[in-house]
Amino acid sequence: MAQATTELSQLHPNLVVCQSKAHKFLFTKMRDANSSSQDFVQYSQRVMRLVAEDALAEFPSEPLTITTPTGSACEGIQPIDATSICAVSIIRSGDCLLEAVRNVEPACAVGKILIQRDEADVNKLPQLFYCKLPQNIRNMYVLLCDPMLATGGSANMALHVLVEQHGVDPSRIVFANVISAPEGLQVLAKAYPQITIVTACIDEGLNDDKYIVPGLGDYGDRYFNTVS
Numbered sequence: 001m002a003q004a005t006t007e008l009s010q011l012h013p014n015l016v017v018c019q020s021k022a023h024k025f026l027f028t029k030m031r032d033a034n035s036s037s038q039d040f041v042q043y044s045q046r047v048m049r050l051v052a053e054d055a056l057a058e059f060p061s062e063p064l065t066i067t068t069p070t071g072s073a074c075e076g077i078q079p080i081d082a083t084s085i086c087a088v089s090i091i092r093s094g095d096c097l098l099e100a101v102r103n104v105e106p107a108c109a110v111g112k113i114l115i116q117r118d119e120a121d122v123n124k125l126p127q128l129f130y131c132k133l134p135q136n137i138r139n140m141y142v143l144l145c146d147p148m149l150a151t152g153g154s155a156n157m158a159l160h161v162l163v164e165q166h167g168v169d170p171s172r173i174v175f176a177n178v179i180s181a182p183e184g185l186q187v188l189a190k191a192y193p194q195i196t197i198v199t200a201c202i203d204e205g206l207n208d209d210k211y212i213v214p215g216l217g218d219y220g221d222r223y224f225n226t227v228s
Contacts, residue, residue, distance in 0.1 A: 011185040014196040018054045037225035048100035055176035055198040082107035090146040093220035097145040115154045126153040138167035147178040152187030170194035
């Protein structure tokens with residue numbers, strides 16, 4: 001299971017970076033501008049599956065003793081009931097990661113939040129357009145899905161919707177993404193230090209256009225093959 005370190009806690013107090021030897025190759029393919037959309041989908045799905053597993057593992061569990069086919073006792077764990085989890089995607093690219101979560105745990109509930117940043121604004125400020133969540137979400141654990149954490153604006157607004165408008169305890173929220181920028185992590189550390197963030201990679205930072213560098217371009221466009 002991925003572990004949070006002292007260095008990471010300086011970016012966010014509950015930051016977990018997934019550890020896998022496969023990441024180097026998978027990210028090489030995803031970042032390459034010459035990779036086709038088909039390749040991007042294939043390799044990003046492999047990364048998102050790993051992120052989904054680690055993110056779900058952050059929710060509470062209880063010790064469980066099982067018996068193996070050899071008759072031996074073995075100590076394990078029993079996760080919380082998956083029906084008590086709601087996976088919430090920030091549309092559109094968040095839907096990619098949402099499906100990875102549902103492939104791992106199809107019993108979880110699903111919520112949708114549509115937030116888009118205003119590309120005409122110099123600060124790329126987010127705008128909320130749509131929200132659909134389970135009525136009892138305040139009593140659930142929430143896995144927020146968005147593969148890219150750049151400025152933190154969209155994630156911050158989504159968390160505001162969940163916590164301030166729907167009463168979700170921030171300590172019951174896990175935010176899963178594929179690539180994080182330090183700037184976005186620090187924004188969430190200030191606004192919502194109680195949440196847990198699970199990411200596969202922390203990049204160098206943001207360029208003048210507020211895009212992650214080195215990054216991989218627009219995640220949604222590359223995944224859904226809508227690159228102009």
